[in-house]
Amino acid sequence: xxxxxxxxxxxxxxxxxxxxxxxxxxxxxxxxxxxxxxxxxxxxxxxxxxxxxxxxxxxxxxxxxxxxxxxxxxxxxxxxxxxxxxxxxxxxxxxxxxxxxxxxxxxxxxxxxxxxxxxxxxxxxxxxxxxxxxxxxxxxxxxxxxxxxxxxxxxxxxxxxxxxxxxxxxxxxxxxxxxxxxxxxxxxxxxxxxxxxxxxxxxxxxxxxxxxxxxxxxxxxxxxxxxxxxxxxxxxxxxxxxxxxxxxxxxxxxxxxxxxxxxxxxxxxxxxxxxxxxxxxxxxxxxxxxxxxxxxxxxxxxxxxxxxxxxxxxxxxxxxxxxxxxxxxxxxxxxxxxxxxxx
Numbered sequence: 444x445x446x447x448x449x450x451x452x453x454x455x456x457x458x459x460x461x462x463x464x465x466x467x468x469x470x471x472x473x474x475x476x477x478x479x480x481x482x483x484x485x486x487x488x489x490x491x492x493x494x495x496x497x498x499x500x501x502x503x504x505x506x507x508x509x510x511x512x513x514x515x516x517x518x519x520x521x522x523x524x525x526x527x528x529x530x531x532x533x534x535x536x537x538x539x540x541x542x543x544x545x546x547x548x549x550x551x552x553x554x555x556x557x558x559x560x561x562x563x564x565x566x567x568x569x570x571x572x573x574x575x576x577x578x579x580x581x582x583x584x585x586x587x588x589x590x591x592x593x594x595x596x597x598x599x600x601x602x603x604x605x606x607x608x609x610x611x612x613x614x615x616x617x618x619x620x621x622x623x624x625x626x627x628x629x630x631x632x633x634x635x636x637x638x639x640x641x642x643x644x645x646x647x648x649x650x651x652x653x654x655x656x657x658x659x660x661x662x663x664x665x666x667x668x669x670x671x672x673x674x675x676x677x678x679x680x681x682x683x684x685x686x687x688x689x690x691x692x693x694x695x696x697x698x699x700x701x702x703x704x705x706x707x708x709x710x711x712x713x714x715x716x717x718x719x720x721x722x723x724x725x726x727x728x729x730x731x732x733x734x735x736x737x738x739x740x741x742x743x744x745x746x747x748x749x750x751x752x753x754x755x756x757x758x759x760x761x762x763x764x765x766x767x768x769x770x771x772x773x774x775x776x777x778x779x780x781x782x783x784x785x786x
Contacts, residue, residue, distance in 0.1 A: 477509065477512050477513050477514050478513070478514065478515055478518065480518075480520075483520055483521055483522075484519070484520035484521035484522075485520045486514065486515065486518050486520075486526065487509055487514060488506065488509060488510075488514050488515075488516060488518070488526035488542065489518075489520055489524075489526045489529055491505060491506055491509065491526070491538060492506075492526045492527075492529040492530035492533065492535050492538050492539070492542070493529045493530070493532070493533045493535070496660070497533060497659060497660025497661075498533070498659060498660070499530070499533045499534070499535040499538070500535075501530075501534075501535040501536065501537050501538055502537070502538065503537030503538055503540060503541050506537070506538045506541040506542060507541050510541065510542075510545050516542045516545040516546050517546055525542075525546075526538075526542055527539060527542040527543055527546060527548065527550075527551070528551065530542060531550060531551040531552070531553055532553065533660075534553055534657065536550070539551075632672070633668075633670070633683065633685065634696060634699075635683070635685060635696070635699030635701075636670070636672060636681065636683045636699070636701060637681060637701045638672040638674060638681050638683075639674075640674070640675045640676075641672045641673050641674045641675045641681075642672070642673055642675070643670060643671065643672060643673075644671040644672065644673045644680060644707060644710070644711075645671075645707075645711075647669075647670065647671035647710075647711060647714050648669070648670040648671070649668070649669050649670075649718060649729075649741065650666065650667075650668045650741075650742040650744050651666065651667045651668075651721060651722060651739035651740060651741055651742060652664075652665065652666050652667075652689065652739060652740055652742055653665045653666075653667070653737075653738070653739045653740065655737075664688055664689040664690070665686065665687065665688055665689065665739075666686065666687065666688075666689050666697065666742075667684070667685075667686045667721055667739055668683075668684070668685040668686070669682070669683070669684050669685075669714060669717060669718065670682075670683045671683070671707075671710050671711065671714055673707070678705065678706075679703055679704075679705070680703070680704045680705075680706070680707050680709075680710040681701050681702070681703055681704075681710075682701070682702040682703075682704065682710050682713055682714055683699070683700075683701055684699070684700045684702070684717070685697055685698070685699050685700075686698055714726070715727075721738065721739045722735065722738050722739050722740070722741065723735035723738040724741075729741065
């Protein structure tokens with residue numbers, strides 16, 4: 444197709460700008476069947492409304508153009524669905540509006556969301572073929588995991604005691620070095636970070652999210668995390684980046700990248716550059732953060748501190764506040780409170 448002026452000639456640049464303000468004539472350069480259908484009976488309007496299952500570009504101008512060339516808005520595919528119904532189902536509002544105007548109908552409401560069907564592997568076990576007790580197996584697995592965790596905690600505690608006793612002087616020198624560099628107190632290194640022992644560098648840590656419920660079939664729910672870590676005994680700064688879909692198939696852990704820098708200044712410059720590109724804000728002005736369209740937004744995160752809980756001793760026989768409940772209820776209630784405290 445080619446735009447033509449009223450004299451039937453190809454317009455120059457100035458004439459083309461003027462023609463954009465009013466309907467233009469179109470010269471046919473090839474023989475195209477505007478009403479052609481694919482194997483599913485879908486026309487060009489169907490594909491414009493829904494490019495793929497759950498996907499659309501929602502190009503209303505192109506819909507009006509196809510209709511002006513004679514595309515049939517009322518044509519239905521083999522399932523009996525018109526392009527208007529397809530556009531409404533996928534949320535293509537502009538295409539649906541153009542098709543509804545051509546058909547003289549109102550835009551139908553988008554059908555309610557329905558989750559994907561459950562996956563079935565087709566395997567059917569015969570009754571009595573396997574004599575497994577799932578409940579007992581789960582209890583045994585929990586018992587083994589608890590034993591392993593207790594052994595690891597005990598080994599870790601003994602290792603810390605030996606390290607403290609044998610390297611007290613080295614620890615003091617390391618503390619003085621950390622004080623000179625104004626590093627933050629040590630916190631738990633996140634999953635995926637290659638730093639074995641270190642601390643966050645001068646508060647360079649941020650968590651951001653981007654949410655767009657209209658993006659695709661499932662919407663957009665992404666997170667982006669950045670931190671600068673300083674190795675404790677090396678002149679090495681690690682820019683740790685972590686991104687992905689919130690609650691994704693990988694458990695929400697996302698993907699990781701560790702970028703080493705020989706100086707703190709280079710690490711800070713790269714951190715601030717990424718922060719500006721992702722959020723549209725300057726790092727130095729993060730306290731006055733302004734959300735930008737289609738950019739990540741800042742998430743306020745409180746630092747978690749691991750606090751060792753003191754032991755609780757329940758004395759149900761004390762007469763300070765006698766209970767009027769039956770004794771078996773008192774015992775059950777105390778166990779419940781203890782369980783809540785421990786978890």
